[in-house]
Amino acid sequence: MIAVSNLSIRFGKRTLFEEVSVKFSPGCRYGLIGANGVGKSTFMKILAGELDSSTGQVSIDSGCRMSFLRQDHYKYDDFKVLDTVFTGNDELWQLHQKRDNLYDQSDNGTISDEDADYLYGDLEAEYGEKGGYTMEGDASKLLSGLGIPAEEHHRKMNEISGGLKLRVLLAQALFGDPDILLLDEPTNHLDMDTIEWLENFLKRHEGTVIVISHDRHFLNSVCTNIADLDYQAMRLFTGNYDDFMIANQIQLDRQQRENDKKEKRADELKTFISRFGANASKAKQATARQKELDRLQIEKFKPSSRVAPYIRFEAKTKIGAKVIHAEKLCKSYDKPLFTDFNIHMNNDEKIAIIGTNGVGKTTLLRTLLGKEQADSGNLEIGQTIELSYFPQDSQEVLDENMKAIDWLGKFAPEEGITETELRSAMGRMLFKGEDSLKPINVLSGGERARLIVASMLLEGGNFIVLDEPTNHLDLEAIESLNYALTLISDPVIFVSHDREFVNSLATRIIELHGDGTYTDYPGNFEEYEAWKNSQKKK
Template sequence: MVTVQNLTMRFGNRVLFQDINLKLDRHKRYGLIGANGAGKTTFLKILSGQINEYDGEVIIPKQNKVGVLGQNQYAYEDFTIMDAVLYGNKRLYDAIKEKEEIYMTGDFEDDAVNNRLAELETICVEEDPTYEYDVNIAKILENVGIPAEKHNDLMSTLDSADKFKVLLAQVLYPKPDVLFLDEPTNNLDIETISWLEHELQRHEGTMVVISHDRHFLNAVVTNILDVDYQKIREFTGNYDDWYIAANVMAKQMELDNAKKLKEKDQLEAFVRRFSANASKAKQATSRQKQLDKLQIDDIKPSSRRDPSIVFKAKRVMGDEALNVEHICHSYGDNEVLKDITFKVNPGEKIAIIGGNGVGKTTLIKIIMEEMQPSCGGAVTWGATIEPSYFPQDTADIIKGDGTLYDWLRAFDPKREIAEIRNCLGRMLFNGEQQEKNVESISGGEKHRMMLSKMMLEGGNFLVLDEPTNHLDLEAIVALGEALHEFNGNVVCVSHDRELLDAFATRIIELHADHTYTDFQGSYEEFAAAKEAGTL
């Protein structure tokens, strides 16, 4: 359904990818993966027609409906939520709005008006044969967490997370033949992500999706498009299938090259020894011809680089870690937290989960004493605890005119220069990048900076609020391993199930009705208990 022929994309002298030839078939769902900066979003924009300046050709049959997940959450501020979703089928939206205008102001004695109404009715029947567009839209909105009583409110009344949910509903509603999704799980809670997985598994056309959520990719995609080596290679299977295949291929390439290099050394040695010997000259000439034909394939360095995240506590903790007692908090008349009480024992690693708006970040801020509970309660840290904190919005903290190195050193001026630079290097900032101005770095780089700060701090109790936002898959896997290996406490808010599976020994789920579930066990065990109905 989508054909890519001889596609090459450059930014100045930099080649993102070249000579790409792909055929993306119906009934296949492609996960587009690659390191940050490899060109995933650029390739998706080329496929969807948002970028037109490239060499080569992208062909999508004209009869196919194309759906592209919007990224501008503020594009529909004056629309009702229902209309914003309906706009996903612009032909139907325009026809319905024109019909409404004619019924309000039209002259029904005029044949032209009646003829136009007949034309519009034909369009509506073609696009919505069952006349159930409003029912279908309402169902999708409720599934993404927008309640029915809000459907006729303006988009401007929603927060940014809910605006994104409406954009997701907008692209899913028309059931396009070709679907392009860039990070569709952003701002979604775990339950909504699970619903989205089931929706996309039923997609009958062609789909290309970018996601840093490994669990989501494994659940949804049938094929992988890997942007690396300035190429886009296709693999059959999900992310885990690709991971195994890619590592086997890299190892095989390495072994093949090693074998060829050994053969090359032997041939060169023979030629050197016998080229001057008349009796061996024929053999030497033959070996030289073999040597000339021998191709040594360079193993190109992958654009992927795995960060090395290691948290080491400087101080051994005592018998008490953290007590959270009867926390209540309201924003005006909106009660968010009610009587939250739990004790964190030394060594426990807790995941805090729940839908958007249930108070996860508020609870974290209260725990970190960034804000006081408005309706009572107390937070008591153990005497030996030294917390280290990763806030949700790193942009509020990582700012100023200094370099990356300067920003980190400001927290501990006595720290050895080599240690700071080594820590930045572990988070993939090379020597030149360490001199960048902190104001100029991306969201993902700011998250890696915050992880660098935490590694240098050496706290024995890590508190993290949505640390995987803006991180690529390699960094998320490395973070999960680091939290698992950490010899201390962890409290982490996240919707990334692979991360939760990696480290959590206890799950606290906050609910919309202000109750909460405190589950002893891994996230996998928690999910199984919920599915079995025992929670």
């Protein structure tokens, strides 16, 4: 078990959370949720011992081994992939190195009699007991489950891509069956198949899991409990994310009803006291009512950090019948990404492009928009299209040298827009006060994403294209974007690994298979999954 008592963290005058006391039990999987900036990652680092709290303490049961998902891509550059995973169990890794060193001395004839006795006796016994003989197989199994092919396992970390590095670090955290597992955004940069593998792995894990994620399907699938960081405090709920949302709303409604009853009673008591307080015959009753009024505790609600941006897409011009018509599009790099790709997109469709990492989803999207040239084939883009585009890499559209408000002003209507109107547009996307004057190069991932969405709203395009829009948004922003896209009748095409986002929005699924082939399914994601399963049974 891991427990915190009276934990507080302050940065200058700003308090993230105050006097938090909670216990995380073995066998439970906690989803740590809260708006961007409330301190989720900070809380996780305090649990991991990588950051000191202002007050309070963290207690861990004796003998428990904790593992924490690290985000340092470069720390292990000189390590082989397998060795990086081994370091996830430090005790076993140290034992492994000691054993290898002594065997090297034995081979060179430089080992002492005492070390030789230890090597061939107690060390080998301890090594086997700790899992040394199965460590390479265990690590390889994790890496393969996370989509890292066997040929990469013996390469150095500085020789593999950044995306694969993140997966190796996740395998490192999972290695050795830790008693306490701390995961901060483990699904970032994972495709649907790998996320499903991770879900199943965590559901089999018998220790304590605390995970931060903005993936609603992942939280619903994995979590047995929710730890909600809000109001500078933490509350624990039993159940998954959907259960939390229902329970939280019921609790807020109940508190509000109780407050309303108390406020009504307080008004009645005040009226009686004001009317009869000076009346001698009513003095005893007035005194009794004053005591009752003093006992009434009307709860003052702290302002919630959970605030959703206001997103509504409104096209300035109506789109025509033709959106995208493509025939026999082909594109290859080291291998075929798509071959003989055909699409006739209607002006009321919402198309999801899915597939494992590296199969070419972004390349296909950019090719269909004319931003990349196909190797061969024909592409026609409707002349009435006015594009609103959310790229996977924000640097593709953001100017790092500009202030946020100045960059957004470039998307103002032809008739112009005042600074007040620009600030209002940014306020709807949760940029408060002087936040709008921040240089873009200091904005967080979430702020960058919301700024791009704000530009799309000002553009008023009639064709919305999004490439991994949920990567840096918190749950409230994702739900707002998701809902806004369900309201419009204009066409949408998007790439996403967020199963809930795809399932609630897409009316057509295109899956790339990584060998140049693809499936174009005319239905939603649940129907597509059912169809795929039926095909496997044939």
